[in-house]
Amino acid sequence: MFLKNAWYCAGWDSDLGIGRDDLLVRRIAGRSILLYRKSNGEAVAMEDICPHRSAPLSLGRKEGDSIRCMYHGMRFASDGRCTEIPGMQNIPENARVTVLPVVEKNNWVWVWIGDPAKADPDLICFAIGPDEPGWKLKTNHIAIDTNYRQEIANLADLSHVSWVHGMTFGGTDDWGYIKPKHNMTPRGVETRYCVRNIPAPNFAKHLFPADARFDIQVHVRMSVPCNFILSFAVHEAGDATSGPTNGRLLLDTFSSQAVTPRDEGSVDYYFSWGTSEASYMPGIVDLMHAANAEAFHEDKRILEGQRRRMLEYPDAPQIDIIHDAGPHRMLWILDKLLEEEAAATVPEGLPG
Amino acid sequence: MTTAWIDVRVRERRIAAQDIVSLVLEAANGHPLPHFDAGAHIDLELPNGLIRQYSLCGSPSRSDRYELGILREPDGRGGSRSAHEQIHQGDIVRISSPRNLFRLVPARHAILLAGGIGITPILAMAERLHADGASFELHYCARSEGRAAFLDYLGVSPFAKCVHRHFDDRPDTALDTKGLLNHPDPQTHLYVCGPGGFIDHVINTADAAGWQESNVHFERFSAPRSDHSADDAFEVQIAGSGKVLTVRGDQTVIAALSAQGIEIPVSCEQGICGTCLMRVVDGIPDHRDMYLSDEEHAANDCFTPCCSRALTPRLIIQL
Numbered sequence: 001m002f003l004k005n006a007w008y009c010a011g012w013d014s015d016l017g018i019g020r021d022d023l024l025v026r027r028i029a030g031r032s033i034l035l036y037r038k039s040n041g042e043a044v045a046m047e048d049i050c051p052h053r054s055a056p057l058s059l060g061r062k063e064g065d066s067i068r069c070m071y072h073g074m075r076f077a078s079d080g081r082c083t084e085i086p087g088m089q090n091i092p093e094n095a096r097v098t099v100l101p102v103v104e105k106n107n108w109v110w111v112w113i114g115d116p117a118k119a120d121p122d123l124i125c126f127a128i129g130p131d132e133p134g135w136k137l138k139t140n141h142i143a144i145d146t147n148y149r150q151e152i153a154n155l156a157d158l159s160h161v162s163w164v165h166g167m168t169f170g171g172t173d174d175w176g177y178i179k180p181k182h183n184m185t186p187r188g189v190e191t192r193y194c195v196r197n198i199p200a201p202n203f204a205k206h207l208f209p210a211d212a213r214f215d216i217q218v219h220v221r222m223s224v225p226c227n228f229i230l231s232f233a234v235h236e237a238g239d240a241t242s243g244p245t246n247g248r249l250l251l252d253t254f255s256s257q258a259v260t261p262r263d264e265g266s267v268d269y270y271f272s273w274g275t276s277e278a279s280y281m282p283g284i285v286d287l288m289h290a291a292n293a294e295a296f297h298e299d300k301r302i303l304e305g306q307r308r309r310m311l312e313y314p315d316a317p318q319i320d321i322i323h324d325a326g327p328h329r330m331l332w333i334l335d336k337l338l339e340e341e342a343a344a345t346v347p348e349g350l351p352g
Numbered sequence: 353m354t355t356a357w358i359d360v361r362v363r364e365r366r367i368a369a370q371d372i373v374s375l376v377l378e379a380a381n382g383h384p385l386p387h388f389d390a391g392a393h394i395d396l397e398l399p400n401g402l403i404r405q406y407s408l409c410g411s412p413s414r415s416d417r418y419e420l421g422i423l424r425e426p427d428g429r430g431g432s433r434s435a436h437e438q439i440h441q442g443d444i445v446r447i448s449s450p451r452n453l454f455r456l457v458p459a460r461h462a463i464l465l466a467g468g469i470g471i472t473p474i475l476a477m478a479e480r481l482h483a484d485g486a487s488f489e490l491h492y493c494a495r496s497e498g499r500a501a502f503l504d505y506l507g508v509s510p511f512a513k514c515v516h517r518h519f520d521d522r523p524d525t526a527l528d529t530k531g532l533l534n535h536p537d538p539q540t541h542l543y544v545c546g547p548g549g550f551i552d553h554v555i556n557t558a559d560a561a562g563w564q565e566s567n568v569h570f571e572r573f574s575a576p577r578s579d580h581s582a583d584d585a586f587e588v589q590i591a592g593s594g595k596v597l598t599v600r601g602d603q604t605v606i607a608a609l610s611a612q613g614i615e616i617p618v619s620c621e622q623g624i625c626g627t628c629l630m631r632v633v634d635g636i637p638d639h640r641d642m643y644l645s646d647e648e649h650a651a652n653d654c655f656t657p658c659c660s661r662a663l664t665p666r667l668i669i670q671l
Contacts, residue, residue, distance in 0.1 A: 181629070184617065317356065317386045317449060320625035322643055328627035332617035 001338055002029035002261060004114030006224050007124045009258030009270050010035055012139050013107045016043060023067075025058045027262035029113055029225075033100065034058045038065040044078045045102040045111045051082075051095055107131050107139070108258060108270065114341075123187070125227040127256035130272055135254060137274030138289040142296050144269060146303040148226050148261035149331060150310075151269070154299060155228045155257070156182070156189065156326035158218070164302050168295040171202040180218075182326045187337070188223035189329045194245045197237045203291035213237035215245035224334050226259035226267075252276040253288065265307065269296065357397070357446040358385065363417065365441045368501035371424040372469060373436050376410075376417050380444050384415040390480035391454035391473045391543075391571070394418065397446040399438035404431040407473035407545075407571075408450060409502070412480050418447070421501050423469035451622055453640075454571040456480060460539035462488040463532065465554055467546020468495070471502055473571060474545055482511040493518040493527055493550065529557045536563040544570040586662040590614075591633045591670045605657035605669075614671065616657060623659040630657050635667035 010016075010026045010033065018037040025048050026033050034048035034057050044065075048058050055071035066083065068075045074095065075084040082095035101112040101119035106129030112119035130137040144151070154160065161175040180193040195216040200208045215238055219231040231254055238247030257271040273292045274285045310316070320328075364376035379385050393407045410419035425432045439445060454473055456462065462481055466474040471492055481488040490511070494500035496519050506515045518527040533542070533554075542563065544554045551570050558568050583601045588608065590596075599608040606618050606628060618628040623641025637655035648654070657669070 179626075313383060315381055315383060317358070319386065319449075320620040320622075322624070322626060324619065324624075325626035325629065325643075328619035328625055329617045332619070332627065336615070 002113075003225055003334065003337055004029075004341060005112075005118050006114065006337075007103070007110040007112055007119075008225060008260045009227070009268075010045065010102075010109040010111045010260070011141065011268070011270055012130075013043075013104050013109055014139075015141075016109055020062060023058045023060070023062070025056070026111075026260075026268070027266075028111060029261055030263050031113060032056070033111055033113075034067070035102070035109065035111075036062060036067070038078055043102045043104055043109055045100040045109075046076075046078075046080055047098040047100070049097070050074060051097060057097065105129075106256065108256075125188075125223045125229060125258075126221060127227075127229055127258075128254050128272075129256065130274075134277050135274060136277060136280045136285050137254065137256075137272045138285055139270070139272045140289065140293055140296075141271075142269045142293070142300060143262075143266060144300045144303055145266045146307045147264055147310075148259055148267050149334075150303055150306060151259045151267055152222075152226050152330050152334065153324075153327035154303060155220075155226070155259075156191075156222055156330040157323045158220075159323045160302075164298050165295050166202065168203050168291050168298060169201045171200070171205065172198045174198045176323075179322065180326065182329045184329060184333065185221075185223070188221065188227075188333055189326065190222075191218070191220045191326060192244075193218050194240075194243075196241070196245070201291075203287065203294075214250070215247045217245050222330050224337060225261060228255075228257040228259070230255040230257065250279065251284070252279045255292075271296070357448065359444055360385075360418070360447055362439060362441050362443045362445065365439065368421055369503070370498045372499070372501040373422050373424075373439075374409075374501065375420045375422065375435075375439065377420070377445075377447065378417050385418055386449045387415055388412055388418075388450035388476075389452055390456055390476040392450035392452040392476070393454075393473070394420075394450050395448035396420070396435070398431055398434040399443075399445070400430060400434040402429065402431040402434060404435070407454075407476070409472035409475040410479070411483070412476055413483055418450075421469060421472045454543070454545070454569060456543070457541055457569075459541040459567075460487065461537070461541075462486065463540065463542045464488060464490040465542065465544045465546070466490070466492045467544075467550030468493070468499070469501070470544075470546030470550070470571075471500070472545075474543065475502060475506075477543060478509075478511055478514070482509075482514075488514055490515045491518060491527055491532070492516065493520075493546070495519070496521045529554060530561070533558045533561045533563065536561055536567070538564065538567065540567065542568045544568070545572075548572055583661055586664075587666040588662075589666055589668045591631075591668050596666075599661070604659065605661070605667075609657070616671075618658050621658045623656040626656065628656055628658045629654055631670035633668040633670055635662055635664040637661070637667060638663045 008028045016024055016035055024035040032048040033045050035045050048056050050069040057067050060068050060070045065078045066075050073086040076097050077083050080097040080099040082091050101116050103110045103121050105124050106127040110124050130139050159176045161169050162173045174195055180191045182189045182191045197213045215235040217233040221229040234251040235245045235247035235249050238245045240246040253275050255273040260268045273288050359380035360377040361380045363378045366374055368374035388408055390412050393405045395403050396406055397403050406420040408418050409421050422435045424436045464474045478490050518525045544551050585601050586599050587596055597608050597612055599605050606616055616628050619625050626643035631654050636652050638661040639649045640659045641656040
C-alpha cells in the first residue's frame with residue numbers, strides 16, 4: 001500500500017540529463033514514471049506508457065519538449081496531450097498521457113503521484129543538498145529488495161547500528177541502550193538524543209587515540225513515505241549525563257536520505273553524507289562516503305534476508321521490544337494517512 | 353491494531369482430573385508458536401463466542417505446542433462449559449499471543465504455591481526453574497487427589513523431589529503455611545496461584561510473617577486477567593485543554609481517548625514497545641508496562657496508556 005498524496009524522491013538532479021537519450025524511467029510506488037528535461041532544463045514526469053497500446057514512452061525519442069512513441073509514432077507534448085498521430089487528422093480526446101507534478105529541491109527530483117491539485121511543494125521534506133552553501137556532501141544510491149515499511153523500521157530505530165554496522169558506523173554496543181523520545185509531527189516523527197562517551201566508529205578508529213571518547217548528538221527528522229534527514233554531530237565526550245552534550249564540537253555532519261518504494265518488494269535509496277565546511281578536512285568526506293556505502297550494504301544484507309524470511313513465513317508472529325517505539329510511531333502516521341486517503345477515495349473511474 | 357489471533361489445532365484433549373480437561377494446542381499452519389515465559393496466559397476464543405484467559409502450563413522451552421488446563425466451573429458464565437463440551441481433538445480454535453502478568457524474577461530460591469487449577473502457571477514456572485538449575489519447592493494443594501490435575505506428570509517429572517502434595521481430604525498432608533513462610537528472606541520469592549481465598553490466606557500469612565511485598569507474586573483466577581473489568585474507573589484530564597474524560601474499569605486510557613476522537617499511536621497494547629508513551633503532568637499512574645525502567649516508573653512523569661492505569665482518582669496527561 002502506497003500513499004498517493006505524497007512527494008516521492010525520483011533521484012538526484014544529476015541523474016536526469018538533458019541529452020538526446022536521457023529518458024529516465026523510475027519505478028515509483030508501483031508505477032513506471034518517465035522523467036526527462038525540456039529544452040529549457042525543466043524536468044517533466046509522466047506515466048511511461050503510451051495510451052494507445054501501452055508501449056513504454058521511454059523507448060521513444062525526444063523531439064524538442066515532446067516525446068514521440070516509437071511504436072506507432074504518436075507524439076505527446078510535455079503536458080501529456082497528444083499533438084500528432086501520423087496518418088490521422090483528428091486526434092481523439094483521450095489520447096493523453098498522465099503527467100505528474102515534479103519539483104526539484106535540494107538537488108533531489110520529487111514526483112507527486114496523487115491528486116495534482118494537492119501537490120503542495122511545502123510538503124517536500126526539509127533537506128540539505130550537495131549544492132547547499134556551507135556544506136561538503138557527496139551523494140549515492142542503492143537499491144534494496146525489501147518493502148519500504150521495513151526500511152522505515154530500520155531507520156526509525158538506530159539501535160541496529162551496534163549490531164548491523166559493527167564494522168562501519170558501530171564499534172560499541174551503546175546504540176542498543178538508547179531509549180529515545182520520538183515526537184510526532186504532522187507527517188512523521190522527530191527524534192533527538194545523545195549517545196554518550198563512545199569510542200570512534202570503526203571506520204574512523206585509526207584517526208584517534210584508542211582511548212578517545214565521543215558524544216554523538218543525533219537529530220532525526222523522518223517523514224512519509226520514508227525520508228530520513230539526519231544531523232549527526234560528533235563532539236568530544238562531555239560530562240553531561242542528560243540533555244544535549246556539553247563536549248566540544250569536532251565534526252558537524254549531515255545526511256539527507258530518501259527511500260522510494262518501487263513496488264511492494266523493492267526500494268530505491270538516495271542518500272548523501274558529509275560535513276559542514278567549518279569542520280571539513282581533506283579526505284574526510286571521501287572516507288565517510290565509502291563507509292556509508294559499505295554500511296548501507298550491511299543494511300541491504302539484513303533487510304533482504306529479512307524479506308526472504310517474511311515471504312517464507314508470512315504468518316510468523318512479530319514480537320515487540322523496547323526499540324520499536326520509533327518504527328511504530330512512524331508507521332502509525334503512515335497508516336493514518338493511508339486510511340484517510342482510502343476513506344476519501346471514491347471508487348476509481350476513468351483515468352485522467 | 354487489535355490482537356492478532358493465531359489459529360491452533362487441538363492435538364490432544366484428555367481428562368486431567370475430575371472436572372479438569374487438558375488441551376495440547378499446535379499452530380494450524382505448522383509454524384512455531386510464539387515463545388512464552390513461565391506464568392504467561394493466552395486468550396482462548398471458545399466455540400460459544402466467549403473469550404477466556406488460560407495459563408500455559410507446558411514447558412516454556414517448547415514452541416511446537418501449548419498446553420492448557422481448564423477447570424469446569426458450573427457457576428461460571430459458560431466459558432469453561434463450552435471449553436469442556438464443545439472443544440474436541442482436531443478442532444481449530446483461535447488464541448491470542450501469550451501475555452505475562454505473573455513473571456518469575458531471578459532469586460536464590462523460589463516457593464511455588466498452587467491451589468487447585470492454579471497449578472497451571474505454577475507448573476510452567478517449575479519447568480523453567482528446573483531448566484535453569486534454580487532452587488525451588490512446589491506445594492500443590494487440592495481438595496482431593498482425584499481433583500488434582502497433572503499429578504502423574506509431577507510424580508515422574510525431573511523435579512519430582514521438589515514437589516509436595518497437600519490434599520484437604522487427607523489431613524496428614526495439610527500444608528503448614530505459617531511454618532513454610534516463617535523465614536522471609538530478601539533472596540526468596542513466593543509465587544501463588546489459585547482460588548481467591550487460597551491466595552488471600554497465603555498473602556496474609558506472608559504479610560504477618562514480615563515478607564516484603566515485592567517478594568510476593570500472585571495471580572488470581574477469579575477475575576479475567578487481560579481485560580480490565582476488575583479495575584476501577586478513573587479520570588484523565590488533558591493538560592492545557594481542561595478536558596476531562598472518564599476511563600471505565602473495562603477500558604484502557606487509549607480506548608477512552610479514542611472514544612473522544614483523540615487518536616494516539618499504539619502498537620503492542622501490552623506496555624512493551626513504548627509507542628504510546630505519554631507525559632503525566634499530575635497524578636500517579638498505576639504502571640503495568642515493561643517499557644519503563646524502575647527508575648522511570650518511580651519518576652511518575654510518563655506512562656503507557658495502552659495498559660497502565662491510575663493510582664490517583666485523576667491523571668493529568670500531556671498529549
